[in-house]
Amino acid sequence: MDLDIDTVRIARTREDCVLRPGEVFLGGGTFLYSEPVPAGVTGLVDLTGLGWEPWSVDGAGLRVSGTCTLAELVAGPGALGGAPGAAGPYRALGIVGECVSALSLSAKVARTATVGGNLALGLPAGSMVGLFGALHGQAVIWMPDGGSREVAGADLVTGAGVVALEPGEVLREVRVPAFALARRTVFRRASLTPNGRTAAMVTGRAGERGPRIVVTASVTAPHGLYARDHDMLDRWLDRIGSTVGWFEDTHGSARWRAAMTRRLAHEALDELGGAA
Ligand SMILES: Cc1cc2nc3c(=O)[nH]c(=O)nc-3n(C[C@H](O)[C@H](O)[C@H](O)COP(=O)(O)OP(=O)(O)OC[C@H]3O[C@@H](n4cnc5c(N)ncnc54)[C@H](O)[C@@H]3O)c2cc1C
Numbered sequence: 001m002d003l004d005i006d007t008v009r010i011a012r013t014r015e016d017c018v019l020r021p022g023e024v025f026l027g028g029g030t031f032l033y034s035e036p037v038p039a040g041v042t043g044l045v046d047l048t049g050l051g052w053e054p055w056s057v058d059g060a061g062l063r064v065s066g067t068c069t070l071a072e073l074v075a076g077p078g079a080l081g082g083a084p085g086a087a088g089p090y091r092a093l094g095i096v097g098e099c100v101s102a103l104s105l106s107a108k109v110a111r112t113a114t115v116g117g118n119l120a121l122g123l124p125a126g127s128m129v130g131l132f133g134a135l136h137g138q139a140v141i142w143m144p145d146g147g148s149r150e151v152a153g154a155d156l157v158t159g160a161g162v163v164a165l166e167p168g169e170v171l172r173e174v175r176v177p178a179f180a181l182a183r184r185t186v187f188r189r190a191s192l193t194p195n196g197r198t199a200a201m202v203t204g205r206a207g208e209r210g211p212r213i214v215v216t217a218s219v220t221a222p223h224g225l226y227a228r229d230h231d232m233l234d235r236w237l238d239r240i241g242s243t244v245g246w247f248e249d250t251h252g253s254a255r256w257r258a259a260m261t262r263r264l265a266h267e268a269l270d271e272l273g274g275a276a
Contacts, residue, residue, distance in 0.1 A: 002033075003203070005037060005044060006022075007042065007043035008026075008043065009043065009044070009045045009213035010047060011049050011050050012050065012051075014142065017097075017144075018144050018168065018182045019045060019167070019168045021042075021222055022040060022041060022043050022121075023041075023042070023043040023044065024043075024045070025045050025047055025120075027050075027067060027113070028048070028113040028114045029112065029118030030109050030117070031113075031117060032044070032105070045064065047067050047116070048067050048114075051136070051233065052065035052068075052108060053065060054067070054069070054073075055077055055092070057077070057181075059178060060134075060175075060178055061177045061179075062077055062093070062175070063088075063173050063174070064173075064174045065090055065116070066115060066116025066170065066177075067114050067115075068114060069110065069111055069112060069115075070100045070103070070105070070111075070114070070118070071110045073100060073112040074097050074100050077090070078093060080093050080098055081095070084097075084098060085184075088180050088182075090181050090184065091182060092135055092183045093181065093183060093185075093215060094112040097129065097204060098187040099127045099131035100127070102125075102127040102130075102198045102201055103118070103126075104196065104198075105127070112197040115174065116170075116171040116238075119132075119156055120163055120165060120171055121161065121162050122156075122160070122162055122163040123161060124160055124216070124249075125197050125198045125217050127171070127201060128213055129154065129216055130201050130216035130222060132154070132156075132176070133214040134205045134212065135153070135176045135180050135205065136176065136183075137153030137154075137176050138153060138174065138175045139153055139156050139171060139262075140174070140176050141169050141170065141171060141172060142170040143166070143168075143169055144168035144212075145242075153174055154209075154214060154222045155222075157221050157222060158173075160220040167236075168266050168270045183205045184205070185204065186203065186268045186271045186272055187201075189202075189217070190252075190257075190260040190263075191265060196251060198251075199251045200216075200218035200260040201216045202215055202261065202264040202268045204268045204269070204271075206273065207242075210227060211226070211227050211269055211272035212224060212225070212226055212227075212268060213226075213268055215226050215237075215261055217257075218247055218249070218257035218261045219246065219261075221244075222237075223240055223244075227265075227269050229245060230266060230269060233266065233269055237261065237265060241258055246258045
């Protein structure tokens with residue numbers, strides 16, 4: 001961004017989050033400051049001034065605030081989860097580090113970029129939606145009239161750069177219920193080059209109704225399935241291909257992404273103990 005704007009307000013209270021004409025929210029600014037000023041934008045409202053605790057965990061589960069940076073997410077909940085596949089009460093969080101690594105961010109950018117900004121952008125390669133989709137996360141959204149509403153983490157992104165946030169709504173936090181934290185989880189990703197943009201990502205959780213498989217990056221919005229077996233998984237992937245189709249850009253063709261997603265999804269189901 002060339003910073004050709006008129007105002008920057010630091011939000012300190014919820015009332016400060018009511019946008020004035022021309023204003024948009026600012027998280028870490030790693031996207032906003034890297035792009036031309038969007039048409040009509042004349043001011044920024046900095047959410048980091050609200051002083052939200054980045055994350056907390058108690059008997060009800062995990063809460064991750066919208067302003068939690070990706071580095072804080074890894075150092076906090078990611079560390080609680082331990083190494084991928086390790087046992088323990090927070091074992092589901094073992095995929096946090098991998099999900100953050102799936103973003104093509106330097107350590108410096110990860111110290112500033114926020115979970116809320118990543119979700120609110122809704123890019124196909126935005127891995128936070130795949131993380132919270134697998135963890136059964138619920139997004140808590142502050143509405144401009146003072147009310148709040150909740151959206152399932154996996155339903156937050158509805159298209160490439162399209163999210164279920166109305167103008168003026170703030171992504172306050174994502175809540176992961178306690179029951180999901182102790183489940184086994186799985187992570188797989190593919191990109192054209194080792195450090196390239198994620199082109200297909202599959203996350204999953206050993207679920208109460210069978211393994212939960214969530215597909216992102218190769219589609220414009222997340223898709224999730226409780227997969228009883230590999231046949232069911234194949235039929236579901238066929239349906240995604242024939243109805244919504246596979247995403248295509250310079251980071252991978254639709255055909256390649258479809259093939260990679262299928263391979264990764266079957267691997268994920270195997271790891272979660274799906275029937276043959
Ligand atoms: C080198 C580089 C590589 C990148 N790679 C990737 C990548 O691989 N995948 C990817 O998805 N992104 C990528 N990005 C884009 C971006 O950095 C990340 O998505 C980051 O997580 C955005 O977070 P932020 O806090 O910086 O968002 P900001 O830039 O502050 O804001 C982004 C958008 O979200 C809105 N917003 C921010 N917080 C909230 C909130 N709490 N509630 C409501 N709206 C909010 C803002 O109004 C804005 O529209 C990359 C950026 C850079 C510079």
